[in-house]
Amino acid sequence: MIQYSLQCSKGHRFDAWFKSAAAYDDQKARGIVSCAQCGDGQVEKAPMAPNVARKDGERLPVSAGHADAARMRELLRQYRSKVMEEADYVGDRFAEEARKIHFEEVEARGIYGEASRDDVAGLIEDGVDFLPLPDIGDDN
Template sequence: MIQYSLRCAEGHSYDAWFKSAAAYDEQKARGIVLCAICGGRSVEKAMMAPAVARKDSERVSLSAAHPEAAKVREFLRQYRQKVVNEADYVGDKFAEEARKIHFEEVAPRGIYGEATKDEVAALVDEGVEFLPLPDVGEEN
């Protein structure tokens, strides 16, 4: 997995994870890399600081004080509510149903549910596209 800092044409900055650098390039070429804040399609990699290993175990919060944090949390709450309201809940059958949709064995539809870490890894390896459903509480 690789993490990129991205910026859209509207100036929104956010981080996103990709399976590999090639996966980012492929998704960008297909036009499916969208701004996580406004949904815009004009997204580019932003300048990034290198990851430096820490020698102590101190935790550092890098995003809680960001000026856009409240907007991002609200966007994620609205996104979650839209999925819950409009998609089918498939429970622990998520991986199975996602595969059926991906391989066009059933009609495409929005779904959400649960999957184990192993199921998630297998879906990624198989190229099944999905997003984690954010669980954003009222306070964090």
């Protein structure tokens, strides 16, 4: 896994994880990398701060010390919990159900589930709005 610091053409900065550098390049070429704040598809890699070596030998990422990091993690956990409490879980039928809602074939409702890379690319191509559900562990 590789983490990139990204920035959209509107100046929003955000971090994203990719399986590899090639995976980032592939997703960018397919147009499925977009700003986490505004959805802008014009995203580029931003300068990144390296890990800082501590004297005791343990490495500490510079971003871990950000004053708002714990608050942001908690807000993401709350968002995930709210979605899971209030939305319908549709499993691997997510792409199919999202399209039905988008094209007004069924009544609009909140849903969550799983989607393959091809499903995600197809939803983007069809203009279906969706967001990944954040999975924030207790320690990060």
